[in-house]
Amino acid sequence: MEGRxxxxxxxxxxxxxxxxxASIGTALAMEGRRVAVVDMDIGLRNLDxxxxxxxxxxxxxxxxxxxxxxxxxxxxxxxxxxNLFLIPASQSDNKNVLTPEDMIRFCKKLRxxxxxxxMDCPAGIEQGFENTxxxxxxxxxxxxxxxxxxxxxxxxxxxLYARSITPRLVINRIxxxxxxxxxxxxHDDVLDVLSIDLIGLVQMDDRVIVATNxxxxxxxxxxxxxxxxxxxxxxxxxxxYDLPIIVxxxxxxxxxxxxxxxxxxx
Amino acid sequence: MINGIFRKLMKSGGKSGxxxxxxxxxxxxxxxxxxxVSDDTLNNLNRDVIEVIxxxxxxxxxxxxxxxxxxxxxxxLVVNTPIIATKHKNKLNL
Ligand SMILES: Nc1ncnc2c1ncn2[C@@H]1O[C@H](COP(=O)(O)OP(=O)(O)OP(=O)(O)O)[C@@H](O)[C@H]1O
Ligand SMILES: [Mg+2]
Numbered sequence: 322m323e324g325r326x327x328x329x330x331x332x333x334x335x336x337x338x339x340x341x342x343a344s345i346g347t348a349l350a351m352e353g354r355r356v357a358v359v360d361m362d363i364g365l366r367n368l369d370x371x372x373x374x375x376x377x378x379x380x381x382x383x384x385x386x387x388x389x390x391x392x393x394x395x396x397x398x399x400x401x402x403x404n405l406f407l408i409p410a411s412q413s414d415n416k417n418v419l420t421p422e423d424m425i426r427f428c429k430k431l432r433x434x435x436x437x438x439x440m441d442c443p444a445g446i447e448q449g450f451e452n453t454x455x456x457x458x459x460x461x462x463x464x465x466x467x468x469x470x471x472x473x474x475x476x477x478x479x480x481l482y483a484r485s486i487t488p489r490l491v492i493n494r495i496x497x498x499x500x501x502x503x504x505x506x507x508h509d510d511v512l513d514v515l516s517i518d519l520i521g522l523v524q525m526d527d528r529v530i531v532a533t534n535x536x537x538x539x540x541x542x543x544x545x546x547x548x549x550x551x552x553x554x555x556x557x558x559x560x561x562y563d564l565p566i567i568v569x570x571x572x573x574x575x576x577x578x579x580x581x582x583x584x585x586x587x
Numbered sequence: 588m589i590n591g592i593f594r595k596l597m598k599s600g601g602k603s604g605x606x607x608x609x610x611x612x613x614x615x616x617x618x619x620x621x622x623x624v625s626d627d628t629l630n631n632l633n634r635d636v637i638e639v640i641x642x643x644x645x646x647x648x649x650x651x652x653x654x655x656x657x658x659x660x661x662x663x664l665v666v667n668t669p670i671i672a673t674k675h676k677n678k679l680n681l
Contacts, residue, residue: 468609468612468616471613472613472616472617472620475617475621500606502604503605503607504604504605505606506609506610506613507606510606510609510610513610514610514617
């Protein structure tokens with residue numbers, strides 16, 4: 322069976338595309354699928370560090386697309402997680418070394434080699450975006466509950482529809498206490514203004530930073546609310562379409578409050 | 588506790604918190620964004636409209652003007668063209 326190529330994009334920078342690509346990719350591999358995560362941020366690679374694979378890069382996507390190496394040589398196998406591969410960006414080129422036509426051809430190869438290919442799109446809607454969406458089957462748009470981010474998401478959603486791709490939305494970096502106090506847009510507020518279906522809600526979580534510090538997958542961190550949310554997104558992509566979307570809840574449940582009082586909260 | 592109840596009351600008022608401001612601003616920003624027309628679109632439209640009108644009228648293509656005008660909350664497409672002559676009916680190549 323042919324694999325699916327899913328673009329992770331946002332328009333605005335710094336909203337969690339790379340975090341989402343690494344986490345959803347890892348979770349899909351743990352579901353037993355053969356997965357490649359591809360860093361499309363040519364010239365500013367990032368996904369390798371997020372995945373803790375930065376010391377194992379020999380070839381990169383530009384080498385593979387231009388035929389300087391085989392696909393399997395550019396795909397770095399993750400030694401901790403079975404069936405997970407990273408295709409890194411090149412750090413020395415700029416974004417126009419690749420063209421949309423190159424990518425359409427390359428995506429055909431990727432589809433026959435993997436069940437899921439997640440592409441980490443660079444911020445913006447220029448050449449890097451064009452290259453990334455050229456060969457894609459599906460898209461996940463990431464935004465945070467902030468005006469600028471939702472607005473850019475709207476723009477990107479429009480561009481994806483224009484290419485006959487129906488994207489789904491992840492809202493990341495939700496702070497439930499602020500939502501409850503009326504100081505942060507809720508997911509309903511965001512969905513009110515965007516014409517898109519939701520595929521996951523991810524809350525702000527310190528564990529994300531711990532995971533990036535050490536280069537260990539967020540999914541393997543104990544008690545990570547964000548990690549669990551990404552895992553559920555992966556399950557939905559993998560066919561569990563009716564797995565409910567959990568709305569992050571404020572931290573001041575009674576037990577946690579007591580825990581904090583007595584200083585026993587970890 | 589009292590604090591919590593107070594906050595709940597404030598919330599049910601619906602106006603507290605900065606997110607209402609955020610949502611309002613977001614709505615307006617999106618309305619404006621969606622009304623915006625790119626130069627490309629405008630140029631293509633310009634070309635097509637001249638083509639269609641030229642089937643019926645002889646017009647001064649140099650003086651032809653097509654504009655998007657915006658008022659407070661409506662946006663209008665305004666076409667302005669001097670007509671030199673009406674084309675004769677049976678010469679219309681439709
Ligand atoms: N749920 C979260 N909780 C806490 N921090 C997060 C969360 N998601 C992302 N971050 C942090 O936000 C920052 C930006 O994340 P990330 O690099 O994934 O964004 P990006 O969209 O890939 O950025 P860029 O546009 O620069 O490629 C990082 O420091 C990351 O650790
Ligand atoms: Mg990134």
